[in-house]
Amino acid sequence: MGRPSEGLTLRRIDPLHPANFFWARDAHGRCALVLQVVGSATVDEARPRLNGIDIVEMVQTDDQHAFVLTLRREEDVELFHRLCEDIVEVSRHLDGDRAFLAATIRRAWKWHSLLRGAGRARLGPEEQQGLIGELLFLESLAGTISPKPALEAWRGPLDEPKDFVFGTRAVEVKARHAGKAAIKISSEHQLQQVIDQRLFLLVHALTPTLAEAGQAFTLDTLVARVRDALVAKDPSSEEGFEARLLAAGYSAEHDYGDRWWAWTSSSAFEVRDGFPCIDAAGLASGVASVSYWIGLDACTAFETPEAALLEMEQD
Template sequence: MSESYPWQGLGFDEARRVDKRGQHDFFWAVVENDNVALALALPDGAERILPLPKIKSLDIRYRKLGSRDALLVALRDPEQVDLFASLCKDIVSAGEQGETPSDALDRAVRRTLRWHHLLRGGSSERLSVEEQRGLLGELQVLQLLCAEIGAEAAIEAWRGPEDGAKDFELHGMCMEVKARRGAARPQVQISSADQLADVTGADVFLLVYDVDAAIKPEGMTLSDHVQVVEDIFQSTTLAAYGTWERLLAAAGFDWAHDYSDRRWTIGRRMTFLVEEGFPRISSPVPMGVINVKYSVSLDACSPFIATDDLLLSEIQKTQSYNSK
């Protein structure tokens, strides 16, 4: 059997165990249309309640493998077979860490989701320094929301990666997030009129984080910071985890990229309530004006400083609404 092509010698509707000494029943298989596949055979009576992701390049479903029920991950696009072989080995590696068949199934599905970005042709360029800083700021707010209102509600509120008007949108409040060097001039860049615009029925907050480069052993790499949030969503629902993976990819982060050359520390957070009199360009802007970008002095924002208690109280109110 070829290490790079583990389906060698298999014909239609045939399967071969991945590892005879493995804890769980993973198989290389060839299925309909001669598509190569990975299967995880499930024990008799196992409940197949775990929802499955939908990925363009793959066919992911439950089906029979011989007389047993199995999770099947089949490749639709034969041109991606090398990448798919790597995906399958990664799924097996993750699944084998599960203590029970149900745990192995959960880990296998979650690891498949992690590969979604690569299978759809993820970006080959890593994030710039400023893009890294910006993502780190948004991740701080995401962690805050996870702690206050739960991971499911938090990830649904994250709109920045998919070009939302505000970075975070909840019922009754919106948050725009900025990250800056702690020693830089006290100002932040506003890249559109919408970012600080009023929202009917909602309070708008501006959260500004000091995010600074650090020298080893201080700080953590971008990948380390992302892993902290990844761990939160690994223990939540599959739907929330899938949304997290989709938005992380939309933000431009790719696990395959090497971010080990730069470490980051997160400093203080300044919170402002954006209301009448706040220094901003009014929205909508006059007809014919496009691509509005401007800087806001943080010193001029000082009359609008909001306390942590106010911010957390407003976040909690959104949870109260969602529970009704």
């Protein structure tokens, strides 16, 4: 993109995206992300201060204003690009300029924590298990559809209730220790059914193992395997994958080579009427942020072939 003599040079990021997001460059040659919204779209939330990134809001016309994130240092362009990709993706399924602006501000706050180091703590064993489960399903999904739609479907790192949403399907993915016969559900919304959407629960059983064991992997080697598979099908998908990983709390600055895992089995269930879970709509007023355990023995009547989760043509 060329450098303007004043103002900003703009290029629409995605014509199919419901929000007006633009890549931009200012008169100093600095990279920027611009969200254009109608003038009446205001959000009463504090704006974060990001290290190395300026956030300004400017009136463009009486009916339109812009929310602009501008990178100060060119050497941070890769991280800035991931931040922008994350903001754009988290807004893709929203509706209305107020929602787009609110989501942009919330994601900027999350990155505020990441850039200050609060989000760079090493993932613990349970967090590694959870991410491994999602990566295993992403690998399967990307093998069925192309990488970019598969990455778009991966909603877990974006703090959405379901880990994957694609077509008329949603999939919640859990990973458990092979010795446990129950799984933890971390909110009342994770298994909440939605009208016109089929909801599935996929449970991977993992066990810690030795590096010499057959088919053993670490979180790092699994990340590399999934990345290689995505890039082999679509080289342009790598940036989106890296943005999702960072949002999920994974950073290459940590070495996960000290913990090896083995996959032992998977079970898939369709969450429908009668499934043993908490109904968010049925909770008493004032009750929220519920977590609970489900015994897998109680789910056997709802078991379904894992391949059914990917049969998009039947939706």
